[in-house]
Amino acid sequence: MAALTPENIRRAPKVLLHDHLDGGLRAGTVIDLADAVGYDALPSRDPEELAGWFLGAAHSGSLVRYLETFGHTVAVMQTREALTRVAREAAEDLAADGVVYAEIRFAPELHVELGLDLDAVVQAVLEGFAAGPPSITVRCLLTAMRHQARSREIAELAVRYRDEGVVGFDIAGAEKGFPPTRHLDAFEFVRQQNAHVTIHAGEAFGLPSIWEALQICGADRLGHGVRIVDDIVMRDGVPQLGRLAAWVRDMRIPLEMCPTSNVHTGAATSLAEHPIGLLRDLRFRVTVNTDNRLMSGCSMTSEMTALVETFDWGWADLRWLTTNAMKSAxxxxxxxxxIIDEIIKPGYDRLTREWQ
Known part of the structure; x- marks a missing residue:
């Protein structure tokens, strides 16, 4: 059996369901694009220093502070050329990390400051994904900002491009004070069109956000969902599931968990204390994701490596998590x-047969 080293884990096929396009730029690309549009507010013009600044600013324990870092990346993603380049590089970087299927999300409404319309934004991103390596399948989720009022418009956009690479609709942004039910008409439209919904819920706010996302807005998946652990209590060392937690597990609701990001935003105090360990033991539909590769300085390989080291997981655990994600795509x-039968299973079989 191959040793669980970062090099071998990189070779393993991976599936990524929760990754933000504007949170995964290469630091050098941020600088290049800033030059192209005359953006002069970057905190550094050295790629290594800039990457370090993003990580330091994001690792604040506050989701609101974490989200402020996106002001710089969004500012340089305002032209068709920039969007296409960022999307293509995202596909390249993920493929190099062993990702075979990815759903990358972004908010079209954030990229219209220099005159692009929403359709042009989506088309540019899809063009970039299509130019990525053949070893990876990339699909797109369109996100509406939960503190704005364009969710129905973005939902219609997602449905309009459903046959060209957009596979679902999402809302994101500061969770507290902006419940998902503010966008109920958008969610109802998407579901009536037989399309898919994932909702950021249970990251910075608790069970009410998760309950609304699932039982009122009809989410197919939960973005993060870490606070579902608030509905699990330990009695004499035995976990007892409340009604909502039991329903989430019984219905196999996928949890798009992003461990490193959750520690950075304060959703979890440490990786060792992250609910993913307990939820995996209880057989929730857990998946592992990067969230924002630039801000959190992470990759799918680093996430999996950290989980292996923290929870003593093996190849069987990584295979289970990867299969969960592909089932939930x-x-x-x-x-x-x-993808499961022809790529994931053979890939893990090879790794578990090898001797190091």
Whole structure:
């Protein structure tokens, strides 16, 4: 069996469901694009220093502070060329990290400051994904900002491009004070069109946000969902699930968990205390994700490596998590099955047969 080293984990096929386009730029690309549009507010013009600044600013324990770092990346993603480049590089970077299927999300409404319309934004990003390596399948989630009032418009955009690479609709942004039910008409529209919904919920706010996302807004998946642990209590060392937690597990609701990011935003106090360990033991539909690769200085390989080291997980655990994610993807069932049978299973079989 291959040793669980970062090098071998990088070779393992991976599936990524929760990754923000504007949170995963290469630091050098941020500088290049800033030059192209005349943006002069970057805290550093050295790629290594800039990457360090993003990580330091993001690792604040506050979701609101974490979100402030996106002001710089969004500012340089305002042209068709910039959006296409960032999308293509995202596909390249993920493929190099062993990711075979990814759903990358972004908020089109944030990229219209220099005159692009929403359709042009989506088209530019899809063009970039299509130019990525053939070893990875990249699909797109369109996100509406929960503190704004354009969610129905973005939902219609997601449905309009559903056959061209957009596989779902999402809302994101500061959770507290902006419940998902403010955007109920958008969610109802998407579901009536037989399209998919994932909602950022249970990251910086608790069970009411999760309950609304699932039982009123009809989310197919939960973005983060870490606070579902608030509905699990320990009695004599035995976990007891409340009604909401039991429903989430019984219905196999996928949890798009982002451990490193959750520590950075304060959603978890440390990796060792992250609920993913307990939720995996209880057989929730757990998936592992990066959230924002630039801000959190992470990759799928580093996330998996850290979880292996923290929870003493093995290849079987990584395979289980990867299969969970592919089962939970918004691409059609036949494509999900083919990736599991033809890529994921053979990839992990090879790793578990090797001797180091």
């Amino acid at each position: 918004f691409v059609h069932f036949d494509r999900r099955l083919s």
